[in-house]
C-alpha cells in the first residue's frame with residue numbers, strides 16, 4: 215500500500231471554450247489524499263472541483279501532470295479500469311433497471327458469481343437503509359432514496375476511493391443535514407477514502423478530515439477544518455471561510471511570538487500573532503473573525519483596545535451582530551448572547567459608545583497577496 | 584358485408600362469402616381440400632413477411648445511423664438530420680420511379696456494372712433487378728428508413744450522457760455499455776419506429792406496383808385492384824378488414840412484448 219490513496223502531482227487541465235479561448239480549469243494542483251480520509255474540495259462554482267474529480271475518475275485526462283491512485287500513475291487509463299467509483303450529482307441511475315439491478319450492475323461487470331452478487335447487493339442496500347425497495351424503479355423513489363441507491367451502487371464495488379460530486383446538492387435542507395451525518399457515519403464504518411466535492415462550507419467543515427479550498431483552478435490551502443478556519447494562510451481563505459475583518463498595516467517590529475503592526479485605519483500600533491513569516495517593514499493584512507472581537511463598556515486590561523461607536527445592531531438569537539465604527543475602520547462584531555434576558559440594557563443599542571478589544575492572539579497576520 | 588351485383592354495384596346483405604374466398608375456399612364447395620386456392624392466403628403471407636423483413640432491415644440500418652447522428656457534435660447533428668429528411672421533400676411516387684431508373688435492365692446500376700466489367704475485360708449480362716421481390720424490398724427500405732431514424736435518434740439523444748459515464752465508472756466497457764444501457768434506453772424509439780414502418784408497409788401498393796410489377800402482389804395491391812379494376816368493393820373491403828385485423832394483432836403482440844408508451848424517464 216502506498217502512502218496516499220490519491221495524489222495529484224502538478225496537474226493542469228486546459229479546456230478550449232466554445233468561444234475559442236483556452237481556460238485552465240485546474241491550474242497546477244498538488245493534492246495528497248490519505249487512506250481512509252474524508253477529504254473535501256471546497257470552492258465556489260467554476261473553481262475546478264468537478265474537473266479535478268473527473269480526472270481522478272478517468273472521465274478527463276490531465277493536460278499536464280499526473281494522477282496517482284494508490285501510488286500508481288493512471289495515465290490515460292479509462293474509468294472502467296480504475297479502482298475508484300463515483301456518486302454523480304445527478305445520481306445517473308439507470309432508469310430501466312430496478313434498484314437491485316442498478317446496484318448489481320457494477321458487480322456483474324466484474325463477473326462476480328450470482329450468489330455473491332445477491333448477498334453483497336443486500337448488504338449494500340442494508341447499509342444505506344433501502345432494504346425492501348429492491349424491486350422499485352428509480353422513478354418510484356424520492357430524491358433522498360435515489361441518492362442512497364447511487365451511494366450503494368458505488369459502495370458495493372468496494373472501491374479504494376469513493377468520489378462524490380456535490381451528492382447532497384439536490385436535497386432539501388433538512389434531508390441534507392440528515393444525509394451529512396449518515397454519510398460521515400458510513401464513511402467511518404466502511405473505512406473507504408472519500409473525496410467529496412461541495413460548495414457548501416458548513417458541509418465541508420462539519421464532515422471533512424481535511425479540506426482543499428480552491429479558487430480559479432488553484433488550491434488556496436489544504437488543512438483540517440480547524441486549521442482552515444483558525445489559521446487561514448491567505449486573505450482569500452480567511453474571507454471565503456466564514457466571515458472576517460481585514461485591516462491593512464505595516465510591520466514595525468517583530469517580538470518573537472508577536473508582531474507590532476501599524477494600522478493606519480486605527481491610527482495606532484497593534485499587537486498581532488506572528489506565524490514566523492514576516493519581517494519589519496513588510497506590508498500585512500490583519501484578519502480577525504467577528505466573534506473574536508470583544509465589545510465592552512469598559513475595558514479591564516487594555517491591549518489593542520479602541521473606542522467604538524455602534525452603527526447597526528441585528529439580534530439573531532444566538533448572537534447579536536454589530537457593525538461598529540472603530541476610529542476610521544468599520545468592523546463586524548458578533549457578541550454571543552450568554553444570558554437569557556429581556557432587559558434592553560443587556561444588548562448593544564444603536565449609536566451607543568463602547569470599547570472594541572482585538573485580542574492579539576486572535577489577530578492573524580496574512581500576506582497582502 | 585355485402586355482395587357484388589352483376590352491374591358492379593353492391594347488394595347490401597350479410598354474408599361471409601368474401602372472407603371464405605380470402606381463405607382460399609369456395610362458399611358452395613363441399614370438399615375444402617379439393618377446391619383450396621392458396622392465392623389470397625399467399626398474398627397475405629407475402630405481405631406479412633415483406634413487412635417483417637423491411638422493418639427488420641430498416642431497424643438494422645437506421646440504428647447505426649441514428650446512433651452516429653446522436654453522438655455527432657451538436658453542430659453537425661442538424662446537418663445530418665436535414666440530409667435524412669431531404670428525400671421526403673420529393674413526392675413518394677417520384678422517389679420510387681427513381682429506383683426504377685436505377686434498377687432497370689438498361690438502368691444506372693447495370694450501366695456502372697457493365698462499365699466496370701468492360702474495364703476488367705469480363706463478359707457481362709445485365710442483371711434482372713426490376714420486378715423482383717428484391718426490388719420491392721429495396722424500395723420499401725429506402726422509403727421508410729427516415730421514419731425509423733428519427734424516433735431512434737430522438738430516444739438516443741434524450742439519454743443523459745452521465746449514464747454512459749456511470750456505466751464506465753462501474754466497470755462497463757463500450758460494448759457492455761451499449762448492450763446494457765444504450766440499447767434498452769433507446770427501445771421506445773425502436774418501438775415507435777417499428778409501428779411507423781410496419782403498418783404502412785403492410786398496406787402500401789405503390790412500391791410493389793412500380794418495382795414488383797405483376798411479380799409481387801401484396802394485400803395493398805389486391806385491395807386497390809378490387810376497388811379500381813375488378814370493381815368488387817365488397818371483396819376489397821373484406822381484404823381491408825383482414826389487413827387491419829392482421830396489422831392490429833401484430834402491433835398489439837409486438838407492443839405487449841416490447842412496451843409502448845411505457846414511459847422511460849431518462850436523466
Ligand SMILES: Nc1ncnc2c1ncn2[C@@H]1O[C@H](COP(=O)(O)OP(=O)(O)O)[C@@H](O)[C@H]1O
Nearest residue numbers: 229230231239258259260261262263264265266
Ligand atoms: N468540457 C469543458 N469545456 C470547456 N470548459 C469547461 C469544460 N468543463 C469545465 N469547463 C470550465 O472549467 C471551469 C471549472 O469547471 P468545473 O470543474 O465544473 O467547476 P466546479 O465543479 O468547481 O463548479 C469552469 O470555468 C468551466 O466553465
Ligand SMILES: [Mg+2]
Nearest residue numbers: 260263264265
Ligand atoms: Mg461542479
